[in-house]
Amino acid sequence: xxxxxxxxxxxxxxxxxxxxxxxxxxxxxxxxxxxxxxxxxxxxxxxxxxxxxxxxxxxxxxxxxxxxxxxxxxxxxxxxxxxxxxxxxxxxxxxxxxxxxxxxxxxxxxxxxxxxxxxxxxxxxxxxxxxxxxxxxxxxxxxxxxxxxxxxxxxxxxxxxxxxxxxxxxxxxxxxxxxxxxxxxxxxxxxxxxxxxxxxxxxxxxxxxxxxxxxxxxxxxxxxxxxxxxxxxxxxxxxxxxxxxxxxxxxxxxxxxxxxxxxxxxxxxxxxxxxxxxxxxxxxxxxxxxxxxxxxxxxxxxxxxxxxxxxxxxxxxxxxxxxxxxxxxxxxxxxxxxxxxxxxxxxxxxxxxxxxxxxxxxxxxxxxxxxxxxxxxxxxxxxxxxxxxxxxxxxxxxxxxxxxxxxxxxxxxxxxxxxxxxxxxxxxxxxxxxxxxxxxxxxxxxxxxxxxxxxxxxxxxxxxxxxxxxxxxxxxxxxxxxxxxxxxxxxxxxxxxxxxxxxxxxxxxxxxxxxxxxxxxxxxxxxxxxxxxxxxxxxxxxxxxxxxxxxxxxxxxxxxxxxxxxxxxxxxxxxxxxxxxxxxxxxxxxxxxxxxxxxxxxxxxxxxxxxxxxxxxxxxxxxx
Numbered sequence: 001x002x003x004x005x006x007x008x009x010x011x012x013x014x015x016x017x018x019x020x021x022x023x024x025x026x027x028x029x030x031x032x033x034x035x036x037x038x039x040x041x042x043x044x045x046x047x048x049x050x051x052x053x054x055x056x057x058x059x060x061x062x063x064x065x066x067x068x069x070x071x072x073x074x075x076x077x078x079x080x081x082x083x084x085x086x087x088x089x090x091x092x093x094x095x096x097x098x099x100x101x102x103x104x105x106x107x108x109x110x111x112x113x114x115x116x117x118x119x120x121x122x123x124x125x126x127x128x129x130x131x132x133x134x135x136x137x138x139x140x141x142x143x144x145x146x147x148x149x150x151x152x153x154x155x156x157x158x159x160x161x162x163x164x165x166x167x168x169x170x171x172x173x174x175x176x177x178x179x180x181x182x183x184x185x186x187x188x189x190x191x192x193x194x195x196x197x198x199x200x201x202x203x204x205x206x207x208x209x210x211x212x213x214x215x216x217x218x219x220x221x222x223x224x225x226x227x228x229x230x231x232x233x234x235x236x237x238x239x240x241x242x243x244x245x246x247x248x249x250x251x252x253x254x255x256x257x258x259x260x261x262x263x264x265x266x267x268x269x270x271x272x273x274x275x276x277x278x279x280x281x282x283x284x285x286x287x288x289x290x291x292x293x294x295x296x297x298x299x300x301x302x303x304x305x306x307x308x309x310x311x312x313x314x315x316x317x318x319x320x321x322x323x324x325x326x327x328x329x330x331x332x333x334x335x336x337x338x339x340x341x342x343x344x345x346x347x348x349x350x351x352x353x354x355x356x357x358x359x360x361x362x363x364x365x366x367x368x369x370x371x372x373x374x375x376x377x378x379x380x381x382x383x384x385x386x387x388x389x390x391x392x393x394x395x396x397x398x399x400x401x402x403x404x405x406x407x408x409x410x411x412x413x414x415x416x417x418x419x420x421x422x423x424x425x426x427x428x429x430x431x432x433x434x435x436x437x438x439x440x441x442x443x444x445x446x447x448x449x450x451x452x453x454x455x456x457x458x459x460x461x462x463x464x465x466x467x468x469x470x471x472x473x474x475x476x477x478x479x480x481x482x483x484x485x486x487x488x489x490x491x492x493x494x495x496x497x498x499x500x501x502x503x504x505x506x507x508x509x510x511x512x513x514x515x516x517x518x519x520x521x522x523x524x525x526x527x528x529x530x531x532x533x534x535x536x537x538x539x540x541x542x543x544x545x546x547x548x549x550x551x552x553x554x555x556x557x558x559x560x561x562x563x564x565x566x567x568x569x570x571x572x573x574x575x576x577x578x579x580x581x582x583x584x585x586x587x588x589x590x591x592x593x594x595x596x597x598x599x600x601x602x603x604x605x606x607x608x609x610x611x612x613x614x615x616x617x618x619x620x621x622x623x624x
Contacts, residue, residue: 052233055195059237060244062185062199063206066178067248070210073155073174074253080163081335084108106323112164113319113372116157117312120371124153127311130368131176131375133465135204135226140469143193144183144200151180157373161315162334167322167363168374169334171211175375178207178245179226198234201227205238206245212258213249215242217431225424225465258435260341261411265440268402272447278391278409279416279448283455285357285387286420289380290464292361297369311371318370322363329355331382332363334374340382343389343410350390357386376464380418388413411441412448419449420456423463488571493608494588494598498523503532507543507552510535521585523596524558531589531596533560565600566591575609578602 120128138146158173182203186196201222209218219242227234304314326332331339331352339356342348364379392409411432419428428449433442462470500523501510510522524532539557563577565588574586584602589595
């Protein structure tokens with residue numbers, strides 16, 4: 001009986017869909033493409049993909065697509081780098097005592113940069129945006145919509161740039177590619193902004209999970225860094241996509257940890273003091289990384305403008321500089337993790353650790369800051385592993401009885417510095433736990449990662465992503481809710497429905513208005529409408545109590561020390577003022593001539609804010 005009802009329901013849906021096609025085919029007057037589009041929309045409506053179970057199936061699809069692209073991405077980089085750099089070691093060693101090959105080494109990243117530059121100019125026809133920053137911007141400002149071909153462009157440019165020796169990493173690009181795949185699927189299926197953002201997060205989680213073989217860390221990355229939304233409706237599909245992406249990756253690349261680590265333990269509780277110091281050093285190093293990167297990027301921008309260098313040539317210049325540095329220290333190339341594995345084993349030399357620590361942000365900036373492609377995940381992990389390795393060697397020699405080997409500190413330093421750069425300690429803690437499979441090391445990683453994040457935030461307010469966005473005037477908070485509020489003008493909630501008086505108005509008239517209206521705040525301006533202040537209940541209390549107000553004018557009672565908003569102010573500023581004070585009204589004035597433009601009411605402001613949150617679905621309400 002149940003099967004009969006299900007078959008009947010399916011037949012009815014197919015019948016309705018068929019009737020829609022026939023009706024549109026008979027009555028529609030227009031181009032055939034528009035008819036196909038309308039039919040597709042009707043078909044999607046019949047599938048009802050916005051419900052929970054069908055939406056989870058779409059999340060599975062995003063995980064599958066991203067997983068397969070991640071495998072191709074990984075193998076393409078490995079193949080290109082193996083062909084071009086097989087057997088490469090540092091200059092001066094006998095294995096590379098071949099001068100023609102030495103001269104070619106810096107040209108390989110330069111050619112890769114040239115290919116990326118030409119591709120950007122001829123195919124994309126735009127200078128590429130910063131990877132994860134552009135994804136977060138899409139979440140905050142564009143309803144989660146990323147251009148549909150972005151995933152393909154990012155895949156091609158990243159494979160070429162990293163495979164030819166660029167200084168960026170492959171983790172952030174594949175997360176970006178996955179986010180673009182998720183966004184594209186959502187746009188094709190006509191999902192609401194809330195669902196589009198969720199699928200974008202599904203793709204980002206699946207991409208990072210596939211490349212790290214760490215599904216839990218991938219999930220946390222999506223919700224902590226990309227979306228800032230921990231609601232159940234968001235969390236469930238992201239988990240599904242991350243698991244599927246990881247399964248696909250393991251099927252082709254094997255179920256192997258990203259890094260080879262020995263079994264480490266916390267030797268002594270006193271060691272936590274040392275991990276705290278390492279966390280503090282990692283936080284300061286994270287700031288050094290961010291500021292070095294953007295200092296070099298801005299130098300590239302100035303160089304391009306001053307000497308009128310074509311935009312397509314800039315990645316080639318950056319690639320050449322990267323190659324010239326990396327030919328001396330091949331561990332700086334972006335495609336290899338060998339230097340991290342050696343540091344984790346405690347076998348890396350001091351010379352290499354110092355060189356990679358100091359130069360890794362430089363070569364990453366040469367590649368990505370000039371217009372090439374790559375991420376900051378791997379560079380930050382390399383720099384952190386070197387910091388931890390050096391710190392571990394020192395403390396192990398000073399306190400051999402109470403400290404682990406230098407490899408343990410390299411592992412913790414890798415996580416701590418990455419957490420300081422991203423300001424995402426939970427993501428880093430979970431990823432390192434998954435890639436090592438060791439619970440004992442989680443405690444020092446947690447301690448150092450949180451310390452690094454706090455120190456980095458105190459010293460420098462920007463992350464790698466928020467620096468770029470705030471330069472564009474996009475104020476970022478934690479999560480999409482604060483981000484949305486920070487991009488809404490107070491003009492959206494401003495009203496002219498208020499009672500105002502001129503500064504020369506007799507107090508008797510204001511008292512009469514107080515008795516005859518429900519308002520208790522009156523806005524006082526000059527004759528040319530320049531704002532002076534407010535007369536409220538507090539200001540009228542004395543004349544009302546004493547019964548003496550004859551001859552007084554508004555200017556005698558006005559409260560001038562009033563918190564103001566300007567026409568350029570944002571909703572988040574108003575929300576904070578209302579939350580921290582007892583104001584029920586706030587005046588909005590012109591920044592040019594101090595004229596009163598209007599007022600915003602506390603109840604209207606919070607009502608408008610709640611409405612916007614409902615529309616984007618961050619309060620759990622989906623408007624699909």
